[in-house]
Amino acid sequence: MFASQFKINFLRNLPISRYYPTYKRLLSASLTEGNVVVVQQPNGGEPLQFPSVWLRDNCQCSECFHDNTKSRQANWKRINVESRIRSINGSHENNALTIDWQDDHKSTFTLAWLQDRDFAPANRKRYIEEVYKPTYQLWAKSEFQNVLRTFEFKDVMTQDKVLLEWLESLAIQGFSIIKNSPHNVTVVRQLADRIGYIKRTTYGEEFEVKSKDNARNYAYMMTPLPLHTDMPYYEYKAGINILHCLVQSQSQGGSNLMADGFYIAEKLRKEFPKLFEILVKTPVDWYDIGKDGDMSFHNIWRAPTICLDVDGRYHRINENSTKRDSHFTVPLKQVAPWYEAYDKFVELAYAEAVDFKTAPGDVFVFNNLRMLHGRTAYEDSPANKRHLIGAYVDWDIIYSKIRIIRSKNAINC
Structure with a gap:
């Protein structure tokens, strides 16, 4: 039996006019025994449901919500979980519900605002996959x-x-190539600034990838560069890698290698589920010790090879054999099984790796949390030294830019 029940109908006895030609059903709301407000939509559709404590916490009035900063400004120390509803009223003028609370506060919610925040599974899924992060597309070599x-x-x-x-x-396929960029060293900065700003690391803001004497990073040699992700030793790992080809090697080598790390993880999950679980659950010690210019560093981060987010989606791949520490801080019995799982992951990755060679003016950009990338060996000559300029941008900045542009497009439509 309901503890309390509210049901409000509008326009039932009002004459049909040109102002309300589309209302076939009337706005109404009720409160269940479990303190859930059920909203019946005027034009049909599934009812919307909202816990009353959530509605009280998200009151949009000027006392509770600061519109300029888009911030909650009331109840920030404690939430009144015992808030109770005295009555629910509706408005046919702005299609909204007004709630009178027993603490003498009043809240008004427009139907559009409520529809956007409906707790139904389909709406939550839409928000996660369309607003939070676009759904990635897994792809094989073929x-x-x-x-x-x-x-x-x-x-x-x-x-x-x-x-x-x-x-x-970059969010969906995980990589792309930009063509016909100018022949100067500012291209990666221009692209980063177009998104937001560069992520600074211990290697600076822009970095040069070319062969160097007494190289302090494996990428600065002409030897093959195995499939890897950059900076697994960072807790806040660089989001995308922007690589501008200034000069390409005229030797047979210097080709890019790349495999979709999320696809490899999914392939492992389907074909070798026990090995997949090991790579998801076993933390690995990643490290980077050295000096670049005047910057000395000793970076360490412990994380599994395959990382999932709170929704169970693939979030981050950590793989860099050159930066895997000899410290392996797991129980002894976990070591050999991890090597078996890791070996299978690497085998699958190389089987699915593509190779291509960028030309001067090409900018190869990829998701560093997802894509495994590498390089074939090459040979410099006095007249031809392979030279790339690189930079990183964080995914927080990229997702923000995507949402801003989409929002502008929606307003202009």
């Missing part, structure tokens, strides 16, 4: 040409529509 997206540098820099398409390609 699908590489179908998922490859290319963009013109000039278009990315001048058209928000193309900028959005480029950023979405």
